[in-house]
Amino acid sequence: MGNKYSQMKSIKLLLNSGFLVFTLFVSAQNKNEITIESLLKEMVNRDAVARFPTTNFRLKQESSYNRVSKTPEESKAWYNNHDYNSNEKDHNFIRTEEKNGVKEWVLMDHVGPGVVVRTWMPFLKPDRPDTDIQIKIYLDGSTEPVLEGNMLGLLDGTGLIPFPLAHQSLRSAVSFFPIPYAKSCKITTTAMPFFYQFTYRAYDAYTPIKTFTKEGFNKAISLTKEVGELLLAPKNTEKGEALVCSATLKPNKEKSVKLPKGNAAVRELSLKLDDYTNAELTRTVVLKMEFDGEPTVWCPIGDFFGSGIGLHPFEGWYRTVSEDGTMTCRWVMPYQKSGKISVLNLSATSVNINLKAVIGTWKWDSESMYFNAAWKGQYPVATRPFSDWNYITLKGRGVYVGDALTVMNPVAKWWGEGDERIYVDGEDFPSIFGTGTEDYYAYSWGGKSTDFYEHPFHAQPRSFVYNKLNRKTTKEKSTLGYSTETRTRALDGMPFSSSLKLDMEIWSWTDCEMGYGVGMYWYGDKQTTSNRVPNKKEVINVPPLPKEITELLKSNK
Helix, strand or coil: CHHHHHHHHHHHHHHHHHHHHHHHHEEEEEEECCHHHHHHHHHHCCCCHHHHCCEEEEEEECCCCCCCCCCCCCCCHCCCCCCCCCCHHHHHHEEEEEEEEEEEEEEEEEEEEEEEEEEECCCCCCCCCCCCCEEEEEECCCCCCCCEEECCCCCCCCCCCCCCEEEEEEEEEEEECCCCEEEEEEECCCCCCCCCCEEEECCCCCCCCCCCHHHHHHCCCHHHHHHHHHHHHHCCCCCCCEEEEEECCCCCEEEEEEEEEEEEEEEEEEEECCCCCCCCHHHHHHEEEEHHHHHHHEEEECCCCCCCCCCEECCCCCCCCCCCCCEEEECEEEEEEEEEEEECCCCCCCCEEEEEEECCCCCCCEEEEEEEEEEEEEEEEEEEEEEEEEEEECCCEEEEEEEEEEECCCCCCCCCCCEEEEEEEEEEECCCCCHHHHHCCCCCCCCCCCEEEECCCCCEEEEHHHHCCCCCCCCCCCCCCEEEEECCCCCEEEEECEEEEEEEEEECCCCEEEEEEEEEEECCCCCCEECCCCHHHHHHCCCCCHHHHHHHHCCCC
């Protein structure tokens, strides 16, 4: 009898213990559950991007890239520019299905937990922003779409998802509103799609995610509005100690400022030159940083702040270039013991600088990472034969968070047909394969030389106003001269555990020699390395403007 009672008591204790463990497990899951609200808060949490994600994911993309592209060794197919669907013979999508006798084109079909974090689609014609194509988003195997509407209107800031989380960007519909799902996501259209990109986070199996619903979206409306307001007013709200430095730098000289010792973080950094008459100064004046004894930043100031060659004002979530010449960044840059910020003058003349850094608190942990920025420049860059131009290759653990590309185009015809190809953790084939350089930077149809746009996460702050200088009234496009494109990442940051390689295809309509310069930004462990090293020779090799533009500049003075 005693033995039986003892056995029953033991079973009861085990059941209670199991229930307690299960309850704690569920509580932990709920605490770490990924929801619309948690993602919106993460979008505007600058501290979050400075730590490696505790909930593991990799960034993936479905796009209309040309499916004949298999390997660089098959160069004709690899550099084929047909990254869209123009007729029934094109198959730059996953498949077609029929539902109740209605045909649907499947553009994305991810099985597993994830979050759609960026969508991009161009208007079917650059001068007609409407289309009859309907888009449908099915989640977790449901036979009914949770979201349905006009393919562009649903995701361009004029429909359900408000601006600026969705918006129109130079003839494109772009959305950064997060769409989480626990089991699967399928996206279809009711007619053959044109160009498209759907970028998403693919999480480990069993990651706790609360699937997007209309009810959940409506509950998050006030938070969505609050996040939108923050994105459009990107101020640093963290208090800290301000370090100020003003100096005159002679050619090939630098000025350094040591940061307070101990565990801390740079919360805001601004730099201003007293004169930007010489546009090349933003390329030949270089920002340098080191944290805990390791160099982490070496980048021309124009490429670091997103202005390119010359002063070109714009405002974004992480960086602002003001009309008065103040260039500001709000990347959080943590360190454990020490830090130093330096400005190096590689120009042939003296420059006056005004530097300000706000240093705040930081609690270093195992997921904390160092901020890095590097630069690559090359002139000339031949457009034939077609090639992949490596932005950067990283080894180790980190998160890639943005870049700023400045090109010098010596001809009027469009230069940016090239696709991005991004390989993560040793992939043989890129998990992110794009459809064009301008698509990567969130606009479309090439653009005219007078085009300007800005958004919290991307911008074209400079495109040389050749047509305006030449007093042209034609609709003819010209991309002659300099242009700068920049993109920064929040929810679409790219984590990597062992490596990341980002190539941009060089694809111009003209056989010519261009100039390329790109600043790249990422977070990484102390052991994480890149293939970019300081290149003073290339910094001072500023690509010259085409003869047509220099003559127009003289005549317009």
